[in-house]
Amino acid sequence: MNSHTLPNKRILAIMPHPDDVEILCAGTLSRLVTLGYELHVATMTPGDKGSAVLTQEEIASIRRKEARAGAERIGAKSYRCLEFRDLEITFDNASRYKLAGLFRDISPAIVFTTPPTDYMFDHEITSQLVRDACFNAGCKNYPAEGTSNPLDFVPYLYYSDSIGGHDLFGNPASLHFIIDISAEIETKTEALSCHDSQRAWLKKQHGMDNYIDSMQNWSALRGAQIGVSYGEGFLQHLGHPHPTDNPLRELLDAHTVEP
Numbered sequence: 001m002n003s004h005t006l007p008n009k010r011i012l013a014i015m016p017h018p019d020d021v022e023i024l025c026a027g028t029l030s031r032l033v034t035l036g037y038e039l040h041v042a043t044m045t046p047g048d049k050g051s052a053v054l055t056q057e058e059i060a061s062i063r064r065k066e067a068r069a070g071a072e073r074i075g076a077k078s079y080r081c082l083e084f085r086d087l088e089i090t091f092d093n094a095s096r097y098k099l100a101g102l103f104r105d106i107s108p109a110i111v112f113t114t115p116p117t118d119y120m121f122d123h124e125i126t127s128q129l130v131r132d133a134c135f136n137a138g139c140k141n142y143p144a145e146g147t148s149n150p151l152d153f154v155p156y157l158y159y160s161d162s163i164g165g166h167d168l169f170g171n172p173a174s175l176h177f178i179i180d181i182s183a184e185i186e187t188k189t190e191a192l193s194c195h196d197s198q199r200a201w202l203k204k205q206h207g208m209d210n211y212i213d214s215m216q217n218w219s220a221l222r223g224a225q226i227g228v229s230y231g232e233g234f235l236q237h238l239g240h241p242h243p244t245d246n247p248l249r250e251l252l253d254a255h256t257v258e259p
Contacts, residue, residue, distance in 0.1 A: 006247060007153045012108035013076075014042040014099075014130055015160075016089065016122040017050070018067035022192040023215050024160035025112050026074050027181025028232050030188065031252055032110075033075035040106050041071040041079045044126050049086035050198060056085075062197050069194040074187060089125045096136060099129045101145030103137035108155050110247070115159040115235060117167050131157060131237065156247060157237035165218065165233075175233040177246070177254040178222050182229040185219060226255040233257070 013029055015021050021029070021041055033039050047063035048056040064081055071079035082098060089095070103111075113130040114123040136142045138151040162173040181188065192215055199211040216230070223231035234254075238244050248254045 006109045006156075008107060008109045009036060010038045010040065010106060010108045011110045011112070012040050012042065012103070012106050012155075013112040014044070014102070014126070015112075015114060016044045016126045017086065018043050018045075018047045018063040018081075019070070019192065019195040019198050020114065020123075020160075021067075022070050022074075022188065022195065023163075024114070025232055025234075026070075026188040026191045027184035027219070027230065028179045028234075028248075028252065029076075029112070030074045030184045031179070031181065035251060037110075039071075039074070039076045040108065041067075041074075041076045042082060042102060043067055043079075044082050044084045044089055044122070044129075045086045046081045046083065047086060047198075059197060063195070066195045066197060070191040073191040073194060087120075087122060089122045089129075091125050091128050091132075095129055096132055097143055097145050099133035100137040100142060101148070103133045103155075104144055104148035104150060105146055107148075107151055109153070111155045111157050112160060112234075113157070115162050115173070117162065119163045119168075123163070127159065134237075134242065154241050154243065156243055158248070159235040159237065161218075161222070161233040165221070173233070174235055175257045176236050177249070177256050178226045178231040178233045179248065179252050179254050180223065180226065180228045180230070181219065181232050182223060185216065185230045188219070188230075189216065225257065231255075 046060035048060040051059035068079045114127045116127045140150050165173050219230040222233050223229050
């Protein structure tokens with residue numbers, strides 16, 4: 001496939017929480033922006049449960065600002081929060097209408113989100129809602145939020161690596177390909193560093209003080225699988241009616257991962 005056959009050059013990265021984009025796919029998104037693609041970043045929640053000290057409103061205000069700064073660092077044209085609450089994302093019609101409205105508003109040709117199986121339900125339900133919106137946003141009579149026109153195509157849908165790189169049973173996560181982000185690791189690190197509040201919370205809540213190191217070490221492990229310094233892994237949604245060719249193979253020289 002040639003990149004000019006894409007319906008447009010808009011990309012949507014929609015993740016559950018602030019910092020998920022930076023941890024899971026910021027290097028790849030940065031590469032696409034460098035190639036002239038228009039990036040839009042969204043989070044389902046403002047990270048309102050991500051503090052052991054501040055109130056929900058206080059930490060949400062901080063984390064929206066951090067998320068916007070991280071998105072800007074990788075070249076996003078826009079950032080928005082859909083204002084679900086942490087640990088309360090549900091698959092219901094109101095949520096489905098909201099996601100479909102977002103898709104109609106942005107009309108992305110390529111979409112990134114979390115994988116269908118991951119370590120917590122916010123990630124899994126986000127994945128379900130995003131997959132659902134890829135289909136429903138094109139249905140004229142579907143009552144999506146807003147006034148934008150239905151999509152006249154089904155976007156390419158890519159799932160990020162799972163947190164920790166394994167499924168719920170400890171088996172290695174399924175990946176179709178890994179993208180070389182060696183030249184983008186500094187940008188990825190700077191974007192993740194925008195999320196100062198999470199370093200403090202993880203240190204207090206989980207005894208972790210390796211927020212940046214953990215991301216870099218995992219990126220290095222994925223990179224080693226394809227013989228480069230740093231990488232990010234993805235799984236492409238190939239079920240009907242999604243397109244089954246892979247534009248990222250041409251655009252970013254994606255390296256296939258053998259099953």
